[in-house]
Amino acid sequence: MPPCSFSHKSQADHGVKLISSPNADPRTYICHECVQVAAAIVEESQIARPAQPVPPPPEPPHESPFAQPATADLLYCVESWIAREASGADASSELAQIRNLARLMFVKTNDR
Numbered sequence: 001m002p003p004c005s006f007s008h009k010s011q012a013d014h015g016v017k018l019i020s021s022p023n024a025d026p027r028t029y030i031c032h033e034c035v036q037v038a039a040a041i042v043e044e045s046q047i048a049r050p051a052q053p054v055p056p057p058p059e060p061p062h063e064s065p066f067a068q069p070a071t072a073d074l075l076y077c078v079e080s081w082i083a084r085e086a087s088g089a090d091a092s093s094e095l096a097q098i099r100n101l102a103r104l105m106f107v108k109t110n111d112r
């Protein structure tokens, strides 16, 4: 059997185990010592590889008046106001309610 293609150690050397290539053309051999060295090099390169960058934390939700629970109330009031106006009735009380809600929402936002 030919010697190791890397270290040229042969099976005749004490304790050397040769591993044959799967292909016969050309057939090459590697000894168990070279396999261990190669494995150590591969392992080291994996350790040396920089860790995957940690993804940045998700952006906090945009501070918007529309992100507040009062938005649902406001939209309800707007809907009532539009319905009132469409019917030709006086919608000033609905409009006042909308203004009041909007003021509360914007004051809350600015205080933060």
Ligand SMILES: [Zn+2]
Pocket (backbone or CB within 6 Å): 004, 005, 006, 007, 008, 009, 030, 031, 032, 033, 034, 035
């Ligand atoms: Zn070898």
